[in-house]
Amino acid sequence: MTTANQERLERLSVNQRTVPRLSLPELADRCARLGIDAVGLWREPVAEYGLDRTASLVKDAGLRVSSLCRGGFLTAEDAGQRQAAIDDNLHALDEAAQLQADCLVLVVGGIPAGSTDLLGARQRLAEALTVLTPAARERGVQLALEALHPMYCADRSVLSTLRQALDLAESTSPDGGFADDPTIGVVVDAYHVWWDPDVWSAIRAAGPRILSFQVCDWILPLAADVLLARGMMGDGQIDLRALRSAVDAAGYTGDIEVEIFNQDLWDADPDQVLATMVQRYQDCVL
């Protein structure tokens, strides 16, 4: 790669679930070849490869870990289940610390099956965060609340807007107001927030609480499995450049992580996917 290209790619991070057929060493190899300096990791494939080995691998490769996915699922009605979730989140924080991940992403959980008590689920989430946030602070890990698209509200995340995630982070924070380096903040994931008329104002308000910025595209028709509905940047209808500019203007200088769950891309040649990703990142995001 040319130096000019390396500069252009200096904030690009590839989430490993974008190219799940690549092993961690293969992913590190491709990053080196393409001039990519950061990766987003998931706990399950990290555990499979080994936490220690992964930590060594990313360190030796000189890769930043832009995020670790994921903690969360803190909304169970049963107190035992909720405690188990908190324990699991504490493990996730330890893993994030060992990997020197920029943040642990929290997908907070939905409404328990059979319940209509959305407000109760949000309340239980808020209570769990009062336990997790000091634990994150102790470990030097940042907790990144991810607002998920409202179509996932019932089963995955009772946080549906960036504003709501920000409000929760601010009310939870032990940082004594609006710290420059908050223990709890938010993810701005273009796929989840692009539709929101309030997103621009929420991004400005979030400022230093923006801990992660993720990109992909909204493509139609929506996949039958909405968990796999994301598209490659440029294939859909999100104005990614506008969102990136807004996040930058809010003071975010961190990585821009590409996270795409899409069966067609998962079935494709990962090297081709990465080549397209690098091109589209430059054409549609920068």
Add this chain to the structure above:
Amino acid sequence: MTTANQERLERLSVNQRTVPRLSLPELADRCARLGIDAVGLWREPVAEYGLDRTASLVKDAGLRVSSLCRGGFLTAEDAGQRQAAIDDNLHALDEAAQLQADCLVLVVGGIPAGSTDLLGARQRLAEALTVLTPAARERGVQLALEALHPMYCADRSVLSTLRQALDLAESTSPDGGFADDPTIGVVVDAYHVWWDPDVWSAIRAAGPRILSFQVCDWILPLAADVLLARGMMGDGQIDLRALRSAVDAAGYTGDIEVEIFNQDLWDADPDQVLATMVQRYQDCVL
């Protein structure tokens, strides 16, 4: 039916698309038998049966028309297409006037295919409404802006939240502020807005601009075709009673319309669907 039951059902309206296998006379017959005094109509089946015949049928049956669906789709980039959409909406207003419908529901349209210009689509919508609102006023028809769930933002509605719909209604209104009988207002459709942390505040703010209240339920797993993903009240995770109470507290006294698009229900015996609907309305909404 007992008198007590008739009182309990006095605000119930059945949208004809909930039981699409029933012809309009069959629907009127079932309403009479069940003690239902209102229906929600769609332009296509009305045109098929005949506008004049439909107007006579509902008048003779003593049925209120709680809403006519639908106008909208006002976001095209091509000026000719946009003018054609406005012309079609003017026809829809004439039809709503003839049917003495309480309101014409507007599904405003998404982002043109291939475009990422969400803000431009919203702007074109706002411009079109400045033409349609005086036309609605002349005809004595109320325009009801429907915020659709954000999963339909790209292809069906660039209005994604109740607050956004309300803001647009207020900025468009020729009513000289916040009239008791506004020409342009909003639909509160539980399916589209239940997830929104701001919905309670937006309902309060909407007050007399609430022109229609629609109910069904959010069921999982989401249907492969998200246009048919709605469920019967009580089968899912929306706190419908809380929303009904909020809408009532905001001053809404109009009909409560059941609109469910669901292939399983469409395949079922319509009389059974209506019987369940009446029961669930009383158990889960009132």
